[in-house]
Amino acid sequence: MVWSDVEIRHLAALRAVAEEGTFGRAAERLGFTQSAVSQQISALERAVGERMFDRPGGPRPATLTPAGRLMVEHAAVVLDRLAQAADELAALQAGSAGRIVVGTFQTVSVRVLPAVIGRFLAEHPHIEIRLVESDDQDDVLARLAGGELDLSFVVAGAVDERFEVVGLCEDPFVLVAPAASTQGERRPLDDLAGAPLIGWHAAACQALIDQELRAGGIEPDYVFRSNDNGAVQAMVRAGMGLSVMPLLTVDVDDPAVAVQRLDPPIPPRVIGLARAVGRTRLPAADRFVELAVDVCADLGDELRARARRRR
Amino acid sequence: MVWSDVEIRHLAALRAVAEEGTFGRAAERLGFTQSAVSQQISALERAVGERMFDRPGGPRPATLTPAGRLMVEHAAVVLDRLAQAADELAALQAGSAGRIVVGTFQTVSVRVLPAVIGRFLAEHPHIEIRLVESDDQDDVLARLAGGELDLSFVVAGAVDERFEVVGLCEDPFVLVAPAASTQGERRPLDDLAGAPLIGWHAAACQALIDQELRAGGIEPDYVFRSNDNGAVQAMVRAGMGLSVMPLLTVDVDDPAVAVQRLDPPIPPRVIGLARAVGRTRLPAADRFVELAVDVCADLGDELRARARRRR
DNA sequence: ATCGGAGCATCACTATATCTGATCACTACG
DNA sequence: CGTAGTGATCAGATATAGTGATGCTCCGAT
Numbered sequence: 116m117v118w119s120d121v122e123i124r125h126l127a128a129l130r131a132v133a134e135e136g137t138f139g140r141a142a143e144r145l146g147f148t149q150s151a152v153s154q155q156i157s158a159l160e161r162a163v164g165e166r167m168f169d170r171p172g173g174p175r176p177a178t179l180t181p182a183g184r185l186m187v188e189h190a191a192v193v194l195d196r197l198a199q200a201a202d203e204l205a206a207l208q209a210g211s212a213g214r215i216v217v218g219t220f221q222t223v224s225v226r227v228l229p230a231v232i233g234r235f236l237a238e239h240p241h242i243e244i245r246l247v248e249s250d251d252q253d254d255v256l257a258r259l260a261g262g263e264l265d266l267s268f269v270v271a272g273a274v275d276e277r278f279e280v281v282g283l284c285e286d287p288f289v290l291v292a293p294a295a296s297t298q299g300e301r302r303p304l305d306d307l308a309g310a311p312l313i314g315w316h317a318a319a320c321q322a323l324i325d326q327e328l329r330a331g332g333i334e335p336d337y338v339f340r341s342n343d344n345g346a347v348q349a350m351v352r353a354g355m356g357l358s359v360m361p362l363l364t365v366d367v368d369d370p371a372v373a374v375q376r377l378d379p380p381i382p383p384r385v386i387g388l389a390r391a392v393g394r395t396r397l398p399a400a401d402r403f404v405e406l407a408v409d410v411c412a413d414l415g416d417e418l419r420a421r422a423r424r425r426r
Numbered sequence: 427m428v429w430s431d432v433e434i435r436h437l438a439a440l441r442a443v444a445e446e447g448t449f450g451r452a453a454e455r456l457g458f459t460q461s462a463v464s465q466q467i468s469a470l471e472r473a474v475g476e477r478m479f480d481r482p483g484g485p486r487p488a489t490l491t492p493a494g495r496l497m498v499e500h501a502a503v504v505l506d507r508l509a510q511a512a513d514e515l516a517a518l519q520a521g522s523a524g525r526i527v528v529g530t531f532q533t534v535s536v537r538v539l540p541a542v543i544g545r546f547l548a549e550h551p552h553i554e555i556r557l558v559e560s561d562d563q564d565d566v567l568a569r570l571a572g573g574e575l576d577l578s579f580v581v582a583g584a585v586d587e588r589f590e591v592v593g594l595c596e597d598p599f600v601l602v603a604p605a606a607s608t609q610g611e612r613r614p615l616d617d618l619a620g621a622p623l624i625g626w627h628a629a630a631c632q633a634l635i636d637q638e639l640r641a642g643g644i645e646p647d648y649v650f651r652s653n654d655n656g657a658v659q660a661m662v663r664a665g666m667g668l669s670v671m672p673l674l675t676v677d678v679d680d681p682a683v684a685v686q687r688l689d690p691p692i693p694p695r696v697i698g699l700a701r702a703v704g705r706t707r708l709p710a711a712d713r714f715v716e717l718a719v720d721v722c723a724d725l726g727d728e729l730r731a732r733a734r735r736r737r
Numbered sequence: 738a739t740c741g742g743a744g745c746a747t748c749a750c751t752a753t754a755t756c757t758g759a760t761c762a763c764t765a766c767g
Numbered sequence: 768c769g770t771a772g773t774g775a776t777c778a779g780a781t782a783t784a785g786t787g788a789t790g791c792t793c794c795g796a797t
């Protein structure tokens with residue numbers, strides 16, 4: 116009566132005998148000899164501690180005992196499930212099924228992902244895409260390392276060697292000022308000294324900004340912090356202060372703010388797509404990366420064109 | 427890539443490694459050596475044709491590949507199902523679970539079963555009872571032989587040696603006549619010669635009745651047949667004819683009919699409870715038989731007392 | 738009654754698979 | 768650069784599942 120001795124082939128034999136009525140025909144179906152099936156059923160009965168069949172002897176069929184009926188029902192579920200697993204795995208190998216979980220953050224979700232997902236699903240309609248959005252890049256990277264995510268959009272730089280990052284586009288830092296300022300003007304970095312600033316709480320690129328400001332001898336003075344881009348911009352609009360933001364997070368169509376270049380410029384943040392090195396991925400996941408590269412190239416062209424127009 | 431080589435222990439190893447993160451700890455949990463688990467996972471990967479884990483090497487945990495994630499989900503279902511089977515079988519062995527399917531026919535369903543089931547469920551509240559009612563005793567016996575039924579109420583006599591029958595009670599045949607006749611009177615069998623009769627279609631005891639009538643030199647003349655006892659009695663009430671019925675099928679409280687004894691009497695039908703010989707039964711099924719014997723003994727006492735009163 | 742056949746159990750034997758224990762190779766980290 | 772922790776691999780002892788032959792039991796037919 117050792118349940119760990121139960122084997123899949125025992126369950127298959129159980130079902131075959133239950134359906135065929137005799138050990139011999141079951142053996143034929145399974146491609147074994149009658150002797151083998153007899154031993155398999157015997158082993159199963161020893162393992163579970165109950166007889167599975169009444170064997171009337173003579174030409175009358177073996178019939179299930181109550182315990183046997185119970186086991187057959189479970190065996191059917193188990194065997195069906197294994198068959199299903201085989202089917203699904205075949206589909207996975209054929210590329211006609213699968214799931215990709217992608218980490219993302221607000222800017223990417225708004226500016227990049229819709230186009231990428233649209234194109235991807237057009238190519239791979241049977242592959243499921245799931246998104247995980249987080250403010251906290253370390254959290255996302257931990258999940259990527261743990262295998263919970265297959266890919267993750269990241270701000271390159273704050274990423275260690277466990278990951279390989281494909282660069283997608285540069286996102287320049289700009290100064291966002293109330294509309295009283297001149298649109299597109301070049302603004303000396305020193306203007307920020309002592310000025311009231313608006314920023315994020317602890318996003319990855321906020322650290323980049325502060326680091327650069329301090330390198331320029333400016334100790335930033337935040338009068339408001341929010342992780343919502345709209346809220347940040349609304350406060351600028353209200354005249355509460357200035358904000359250094361990545362261009363992609365700025366709503367450039369807002370007439371109530373002026374977008375200005377910094378002088379000297381802060382090195383732009385690089386948006387990338389990270390994969391855990393050495394981890395097996397679906398081919399479709401790599402295709403997803405390619406599509407993201409394409410989409411971001413288009414986006415970069417558009418940004419540069421817009422900047423030229425504004426200058 | 428031979429799915430039939432997949433073994434339960436492989437699935438257990440898969441799950442253990444997925445949860446523990448390393449082969450060694452999984453081995454510890456399973457009571458094997460690391461080497462064994464490594465070989466088990468390797469065998470599984472060979473069987474399904476896909477790597478289940480990425481092994482980064484060094485102290486970093488093994489993580490599931492997409493195929494591995496798929497397999498783990500199925501493995502969990504399979505393993506849980508087996509655990510459930512073990513639980514249910516233990517309950518079956520302990521007598522605290524199970525299902526008994528009982529064949530029955532109209533008289534028994536009405537006069538005997540309610541009391542038997544009531545007492546049985548009081549004793550075995552966790553055992554499920556399922557009833558199959560049929561007019562056709564051959565059909566019921568075939569199902570009993572096939573294992574579909576565990577027990578079946580039968581009219582003894584028309585039962586072959588594949589079954590053992592426990593006698594429950596004798597059910598005497600009586601003549602049911604319109605109320606104009608005298609209640610309880612002894613009626614010569616010859617009175618039925620040429621009389622319009624009401625009977626069943628092809629029930630087991632109808633054959634007994636006809637056989638006895640013919641043995642007495644009477645060719646029965648049926649003017650109405652129904653398998654519904656109420657309908658038969660209603661037609662007698664309406665004066666359409668006489669009916670020879672087993673006493674238990676008669677509603678003796680009906681003032682519009684007279685129940686009379688036949689002279690010479692037709693040998694009573696014996697109601698019994700049949701089991702397929704040699705078939706494993708739940709202990710509870712045998713207990714069900716005992717209770718049926720008790721209930722029918724009470725019923726017999728009651729019938730005899732009532733007959734004495736009527737005489 | 739006896740006999741033949743169908744059906745399951747059992748036996749002896751072989752091939753194979755599984756486990757253990759030792760060792761190797763690799764990686765991260767101090 | 769060594770150490771610790773990891774999985775892979777190897778060789779060998781052991782156990783197991785299979786085959787084919789045989790035995791036993793029961794049913795039904797002659």
